[in-house]
Amino acid sequence: MRNLLITKAFLLASLVLPAVASAEAGTVAEARETVRQWFHGYEFVPEPHHYKRVGPHLAAALIGLALDDGEALFVRARALSAMVNTPGQATEPVLVAFAGADGVESLLRRKVVAVLVANHGAKHMDLVAGIYAGAVDDVPLREACARALAEMPGDGARALRDRLFRAEKSPTVRALLAPPKRLESTP
Numbered sequence: 300m301r302n303l304l305i306t307k308a309f310l311l312a313s314l315v316l317p318a319v320a321s322a323e324a325g326t327v328a329e330a331r332e333t334v335r336q337w338f339h340g341y342e343f344v345p346e347p348h349h350y351k352r353v354g355p356h357l358a359a360a361l362i363g364l365a366l367d368d369g370e371a372l373f374v375r376a377r378a379l380s381a382m383v384n385t386p387g388q389a390t391e392p393v394l395v396a397f398a399g400a401d402g403v404e405s406l407l408r409r410k411v412v413a414v415l416v417a418n419h420g421a422k423h424m425d426l427v428a429g430i431y432a433g434a435v436d437d438v439p440l441r442e443a444c445a446r447a448l449a450e451m452p453g454d455g456a457r458a459l460r461d462r463l464f465r466a467e468k469s470p471t472v473r474a475l476l477a478p479p480k481r482l483e484s485t486p
Contacts, residue, residue, distance in 0.1 A: 330360035338364070338377040350384040358382075358389040359470035365393065365407075372404060379410040386418035394418075398426055405434075409443035416447040421456050424448070428459055438469055 330353050337345045352359055364370055364378035374448060379397065382390045397403055397411045415423045431444035445467075448460050457478075464476040 302383050307349045314480050324413075325354075327359045327363065330354065330356035331363050334378070334381070335364060335370075335374065338374045338381075339371075345381070347384055350381065358385040358387070361385060361395050362390065365397070372406060376406050376410050379407055379414060383414045383417045390414075391419065395423065395426065398423070398430055405440050406437055409440055410442045412440075412447045416450050421451040421453050424451055424456055424459065427451075431463065438472065441467075441469065441472050442475060445472050 321374060334345075334357070337343055337349075353360070361378045361381050365375050365382075367375070370378075379394070382394060394411050394415050397407060398415060408430060411429055415427065426445060427444050427447050431441055431448070434440040434444065445460075445463070448456060448463070460476045461478070464478075467473045467476060
């Protein structure tokens with residue numbers, strides 16, 4: 300009997316969640332509520348095409364969720380991560396503000412660093428380097444910064460990674476900053 304109820308619940312979720320995911324939101328409030336429902340569940344993981352279907356209010360909805368101190372930390376973190384789907388003028392200042400603000404939870408700053416690099420490449424290299432330098436006792440944040448720096452293109456980013464690699468003590472962070480190994484063919 301219990302298995303039958305669980306099966307019915309999954310079938311119902313499979314019918315309802317895609318319908319919610321495919322509806323275009325007419326207002327920022329509707330977009331925010333749609334995205335908020337996605338973030339509160341674990342049964343449905345939105346993909347880029349789901350975010351596109353939300354429509355033009357997606358960036359405002361994600362910003363609203365990220366800035367809302369009344370929301371659960373994981374919802375705010377997922378909203379920041381989802382900003383990778385809204386690169387541009389609206390989300391960039393919010394991401395920069397989160398990255399540079401004091402007292403922001405480490406998890407949120409880690410998400411911000413990843414999205415900044417994914418959306419803007421090496422444009423915010425100095426900001427990421429500053430966060431890295433200020434995260435002396437926060438190894439997960441330094442790891443996120445090292446990952447972000449490793450994804451940045453250009454000679455400036457490479458030189459910064461080399462300099463940080465030589466000074467870094469954590470083996471995990473060092474590994475993330477290390478120059479990529481080259482595969483060589485054997486005769």
